[in-house]
Amino acid sequence: MSDQATVTPKPSETDAARRGVAGSAPRTSTPGAGSGRPPPKRRLRPLFIMPLAILAAAFGGLGYWLLGRPTPIRYVTAAAMRGPIAVSVSASGTVNPVLTIIVGSYVSGVIKGLYCDYNTEVKKGQVCAKIDPRPYQTAVDQAKANVAVARAQLVKDQANLAYAKTVYARDLRLSTRGVVPQATVDSDKSALDQAAAQIVLDRAEIQQKEASLQAAEVNLGYTDITSPVDGTVVSRNVTIGQTVAASFQTPTLFLIATDLTKMQVDTNVSEGDIGAVKAGDKASFTVEAFPTRRFVGQVVQVRQAPQTVQNVITYDVVVGVDNAALLLKPGMTATAQIITARKDDVLRVPDQALRFLPPDAPPAAPGQSRVWILRDGKPVAVPVTIGLDDDSYAEIAAGDLKPGDMVILGEARSDAAAATMPASAFSGVRR
Numbered sequence: 001m002s003d004q005a006t007v008t009p010k011p012s013e014t015d016a017a018r019r020g021v022a023g024s025a026p027r028t029s030t031p032g033a034g035s036g037r038p039p040p041k042r043r044l045r046p047l048f049i050m051p052l053a054i055l056a057a058a059f060g061g062l063g064y065w066l067l068g069r070p071t072p073i074r075y076v077t078a079a080a081m082r083g084p085i086a087v088s089v090s091a092s093g094t095v096n097p098v099l100t101i102i103v104g105s106y107v108s109g110v111i112k113g114l115y116c117d118y119n120t121e122v123k124k125g126q127v128c129a130k131i132d133p134r135p136y137q138t139a140v141d142q143a144k145a146n147v148a149v150a151r152a153q154l155v156k157d158q159a160n161l162a163y164a165k166t167v168y169a170r171d172l173r174l175s176t177r178g179v180v181p182q183a184t185v186d187s188d189k190s191a192l193d194q195a196a197a198q199i200v201l202d203r204a205e206i207q208q209k210e211a212s213l214q215a216a217e218v219n220l221g222y223t224d225i226t227s228p229v230d231g232t233v234v235s236r237n238v239t240i241g242q243t244v245a246a247s248f249q250t251p252t253l254f255l256i257a258t259d260l261t262k263m264q265v266d267t268n269v270s271e272g273d274i275g276a277v278k279a280g281d282k283a284s285f286t287v288e289a290f291p292t293r294r295f296v297g298q299v300v301q302v303r304q305a306p307q308t309v310q311n312v313i314t315y316d317v318v319v320g321v322d323n324a325a326l327l328l329k330p331g332m333t334a335t336a337q338i339i340t341a342r343k344d345d346v347l348r349v350p351d352q353a354l355r356f357l358p359p360d361a362p363p364a365a366p367g368q369s370r371v372w373i374l375r376d377g378k379p380v381a382v383p384v385t386i387g388l389d390d391d392s393y394a395e396i397a398a399g400d401l402k403p404g405d406m407v408i409l410g411e412a413r414s415d416a417a418a419a420t421m422p423a424s425a426f427s428g429v430r431r
Contacts, residue, residue, distance in 0.1 A: 075374060077406040080349045085388045085395050087341040089277060091317065093267030095287065095332040097257035098320070101229055104250035106222040107131060111242045116254065118236055122227040128254055129225035129238060136220040143213035150209045154202035161195035168192045231256040234330055257330065263323040265297065265334045268307065268314040276340040277302055283319045285336035290327060297321035299338060341388055348393040353407040354386070371401065372408040379408055 109131035116128035168188035174180040235255035238244065244251055265285055269277055281299040301318040319336060321328070353371045357363060358379050364370050369386050372379040384399030401407075 074412050075379070076409045076412060077374060078350050078353065078409055080347060080396065080401055080403055080405045080407055082345050082347055082403055083393070084342065084344045085346055085348055085390050085393055086339050086343075087276075087388055087390050088337040088339045089269060089273040091267040091269045091273075091336050091338060093265045093285075093317075093319070093334050093336060095263055095265055095328050095330060095334055097234070097260060097330055098262045098264050099229075099258040100234070100330075101227075101231065101256045101258065102252050103128065103225060103227065103254040103256060104252050105131065105225060105244045105246050106250065107136065107219050108244055108246045109133075109135065109223065111238050111240055111244060114238065114240050116227075116233050116236065118233060120233040122231060122233060122256060124227060124230050126227045127224050128227055128233070131223040131225070131244060133220055133223040136216065136223055139216040140213065140220050143209065143216040147206065147209040147213050150202065150206040154199065154206060157195065157198040157202050161192070161199055164188070164192040164195040225253055227254075227256055229256060229258050231258040232260055260326060260330075261322070261324050263321050263328050263330075264300070265319040265321060265336060267317045267319060267334070267336050267338070269317045269338070271306075271313040271315065274302070274315045274317075277317055277338055278340075281338050281340055282342075283336055283338045285319070285321075285334040287328065287332045287334050289329075289332060293327075295321055295328070295334075343388055343395060346387070347396040347401065347403060349396060349401070349407050350409060351389065351392060351394055352409040354394055356408050356410055358411075371399075373401070373405050374408060 111129055112132045113130035114128075115130070116122060116126075120128075122128065168185070168191070171180045171185050171188045175182060175185045233254055234257050236253070237251075238253045244253070265283075277299065279299050279302060283297045283299055284294050285297065286294055297319040298321075299317055300320040303316040303318065305316070307314050307316065317338065319338070349371060354369055356372055358372065361372075361379075361381070368383065370381045370383045372381055374380075382400050382405075384401055385397045387395030387397035389395070
């Protein structure tokens with residue numbers, strides 16, 4: 001062996017890097033360590049970018065296709081059909097008995113007895129209340145006494161008349177013989193005439209006293225408050241012990257309805273509708289007590305007297321109704337429908353069909369009406385003549401329209417728009 005030492009060279013960094021490329025494990029360094037530079041950012045690989053781009057392009061193309069596609073028009077239709085049409089006038093009113101009697105008092109006094117109450121069934125002449133009769137009985141007794149005095153005075157004056165006749169006849173005979181002067185005969189004749197006149201005066205005074213007696217007896221009879229008709233007491237305004245004063249006006253003591261099985265509704269019809277209302281028109285109404293029941297009546301009177309409430313003119317239209325079941329009570333508020341015109345089994349269409357107009361179609365000429373029907377999927381105008389219209393349906397009086405033809409009520413370009421059309425209100429509605 002040689003005495004010289006063998007020196008092994010130190011691997012360089014280039015060799016270390018070359019070995020790493022050749023497959024050696026890379027060295028892991030801590031961020032910030034070594035040279036102090038930040039580590040490089042990671043980039044998305046093309047494997048993930050391509051699907052996202054394809055998906056975005058697909059959605060964009062679908063949205064463009066949907067927005068650019070024209071929306072198909074769907075028509076809301078209803079079948080023209082035969083049925084009734086009734087034109088009516090709406091009014092409100094009050095249920096009242098046909099005849100209500102106000103029972104009052106002609107005389108004043110204290111209520112001594114009370115024999116009728118609410119809902120009491122009374123007969124004609126039945127006593128319902130009694131006013132203390134003692135003051136009026138006293139007046140009757142005094143009037144009777146005055147009549148007796150007048151009759152006694154008549155008897156006295158009749159005796160005086162007989163005496164005057166006797167004196168005159170005697171002096172007349174004596175005067176023919178010259179025993180009694182003529183002046184005495186004349187005086188006797190005057191006394192006879194005065195006695196005869198006194199008899200006439202006494203008889204007239206007796207009649208006057210008898211009239212006063214009758215007036216006192218009438219006032220005494222008025223102390224009995226009686227019912228003038230057969231009926232039912234619907235109101236009582238007095239109690240026992242109450243003082244009734246009839247000095248200036250007759251106080252109301254009772255209200256008596258003659259027959260509650262026959263009622264009437266006093267409705268207030270506006271001046272704009274009164275021209276179409278006449279006696280004999282059919283009517284129906286409801287009351288709040290029976291909201292699901294409709295009562296049927298008939299117009300019996302259209303009163304001419306206007307009623308002004310806050311500068312609004314209305315007229316009283318009386319609707320008679322049978323109340324055999326006694327369900328209706330006086331004072332109920334009624335909402336009435338008065339049928340002014342009615343036709344049965346006529347060709348009719350919904351009013352919406354008269355208002356429909358396609359976007360590109362010209363409006364109808366003034367005074368002309370038309371409806372649109374579907375033929376081969378397209379709207380076709382059909383001129384028609386309108387008869388009665390009850391605000392829901394219109395009568396087709398003339399025109400090339402037949403029962404079953406589908407008239408167009410409106411159009412809808414989307415399901416949401418179609419859902420807003422009130423097509424379900426009409427039978428036979430189609431889209």
